[in-house]
Amino acid sequence: MAVITIFSRGETKEVTLKARGQAISTAVDVAEITRRKFIKNLRVEHVNLGTEEMPNQEGGTRSVSTIEITLTKSF
Amino acid sequence: MAVITIFSRGETKEVTLKARGQAISTAVDVAEITRRKFIKNLRVEHVNLGTEEMPNQEGGTRSVSTIEITLTKSF
Numbered sequence: 001m002a003v004i005t006i007f008s009r010g011e012t013k014e015v016t017l018k019a020r021g022q023a024i025s026t027a028v029d030v031a032e033i034t035r036r037k038f039i040k041n042l043r044v045e046h047v048n049l050g051t052e053e054m055p056n057q058e059g060g061t062r063s064v065s066t067i068e069i070t071l072t073k074s075f
Numbered sequence: 076m077a078v079i080t081i082f083s084r085g086e087t088k089e090v091t092l093k094a095r096g097q098a099i100s101t102a103v104d105v106a107e108i109t110r111r112k113f114i115k116n117l118r119v120e121h122v123n124l125g126t127e128e129m130p131n132q133e134g135g136t137r138s139v140s141t142i143e144i145t146l147t148k149s150f
Contacts, residue, residue: 024100028140032126036138047122049144051107063111065103069124 003034007073017069020052024067031069045072078109082148092144095127099142106144120147
């Protein structure tokens with residue numbers, strides 16, 4: 001909904017979705033559903049994969065995968 | 076392991092990981108862990124997002140997000 005709202009204001013042509021871990025598949029769902037069902041002139045501009053070090057309960061860190069999906073609206 | 080095995084034979088320079096739904100985050104983990112921990116000269120060549128129609132139990136279909144991650148080894 002937030003992605004649709006941002007684009008519907010008409011002032012923004014680019015939105016980047018960022019997600020970590022299990023939420024990565026949700027971010028892909030958001031990109032795909034927005035593009036297919038709601039905003040037809042939207043395309044995936046680029047996708048970046050990465051890794052972040054997150055603090056764990058033992059005072060150490062664990063590696064978590066990340067995704068950044070940039071959506072661009074053409075006018 | 077399969078990705079590491081394929082690249083370790085030395086004959087292949089490109090592998091594409093494909094995943095659907097919740098497995099998308101696992102595919103990103105595989106790409107990131109392989110690249111960071113095992114094969115240093117590996118890079119994410121491109122990432123494609125998509126949607127597949129899967130048959131459901133009621134005889135209809137449901138949309139499932141997909142990802143394709145192409146990894147390339149430079150020599």
